[in-house]
Amino acid sequence: MINLSGLLSIKGISRPELFSFFDQVSSTKNSSQKQNQKLSTTSDQVGILAFFEPSTRTRVSFEAAGSALGIRWIVLNPENLSLKKGESVKDTFQALALYRPDFLVIRHHLSGFCELAQKWTNLPIINAGDGFNEHPTQALLDAYTLWKKNPKKKYKIAFFGDVVRSRVARSDIYAFRALGYDLSIVDDGGLETKLFAKAFKVKLISRAKLKAQDVVFCLRVQKERGSQVQMPALMPNDLGKQTLVMHPGPVVAGEDLAYELCDFKAKNNLVHEQVENGFWVRKEILRNVLNLKKRGPKK
Numbered sequence: 110m111i112n113l114s115g116l117l118s119i120k121g122i123s124r125p126e127l128f129s130f131f132d133q134v135s136s137t138k139n140s141s142q143k144q145n146q147k148l149s150t151t152s153d154q155v156g157i158l159a160f161f162e163p164s165t166r167t168r169v170s171f172e173a174a175g176s177a178l179g180i181r182w183i184v185l186n187p188e189n190l191s192l193k194k195g196e197s198v199k200d201t202f203q204a205l206a207l208y209r210p211d212f213l214v215i216r217h218h219l220s221g222f223c224e225l226a227q228k229w230t231n232l233p234i235i236n237a238g239d240g241f242n243e244h245p246t247q248a249l250l251d252a253y254t255l256w257k258k259n260p261k262k263k264y265k266i267a268f269f270g271d272v273v274r275s276r277v278a279r280s281d282i283y284a285f286r287a288l289g290y291d292l293s294i295v296d297d298g299g300l301e302t303k304l305f306a307k308a309f310k311v312k313l314i315s316r317a318k319l320k321a322q323d324v325v326f327c328l329r330v331q332k333e334r335g336s337q338v339q340m341p342a343l344m345p346n347d348l349g350k351q352t353l354v355m356h357p358g359p360v361v362a363g364e365d366l367a368y369e370l371c372d373f374k375a376k377n378n379l380v381h382e383q384v385e386n387g388f389w390v391r392k393e394i395l396r397n398v399l400n401l402k403k404r405g406p407k408k
Contacts, residue, residue, distance in 0.1 A: 270328035
């Protein structure tokens with residue numbers, strides 16, 4: 110999962126890997142001593158935040174988690190890079206590597222970009238979202254949120270919304286399946302959704318069957334990627350009394366979730382738990398990456 114290349118993908122992750130990582134996160138989160146302690150291994154570590162798409166939760170949680178570990182951040186603004194002058198993106202990243210950062214956290218609109226950046230720089234790369242390919246750190250925090258709520262439960266989870274263009278859906282499917290959860294996708298009647306479900310071996314269900322789900326994972330319509338999914342917002346009467354609601358954010362109230370479901374302090378709403386857990390999960394990812402880098406390759 111997390112190795113000397115960083116964290117590029119969640120695909121192929123195993124249940125023991127997830128459980129081990131979750132135990133690490135919980136140990137850090139529950140120990141006030143660890144919460145207040147900066148690792149000596151990170152006292153001189155430098156990370157680059159390179160976000161080529163807008164972000165609030167992912168970027169800020171990485172920045173906050175890294176600062177808590179003593180990491181010094183270089184935050185890139187794509188609008189101010191020499192890419193605007195015609196430099197190739199490969200040359201840009203090879204130049205960045207020569208300034209000797211310890212790792213990079215990258216979000217980019219092209220699928221597979223993080224793997225390319227790792228080859229260009231030979232540095233650990235943490236994938237913070239690449240096109241509609243993957244979002245592995247989001248999958249880890251989503252899976253951790255459900256595991257923390259009930260480690261033994263085999264959740265029934267339905268994805269609702271724009272699964273086809275959602276990198277979150279792809280990574281979450283990999284993580285949730287490794288945990289043995291029962292997965293489904295709400296059928297919006299579109300051919301793309303049917304093909305997606307077939308490709309990822311996830312069953313399609315009708316909207317009426319959401320009441321029988323333990324979790325409804327709502328997804329934003331990816332307008333910036335050309336999506337034209339037209340499903341009415343998730344409504345309270347779609348859900349069972351005990352159904353949990355999740356959403357990776359940002360929530361577009363009235364489009365993804367009905368306004369009545371945007372009370373993030375409600376008992377069955379896990380959205381703010383996801384956001385909070387993002388800090389702890391990303392802190393542990395950074396800790397793992399830096400500790401592996403310090404130890405270096407096995408001889």
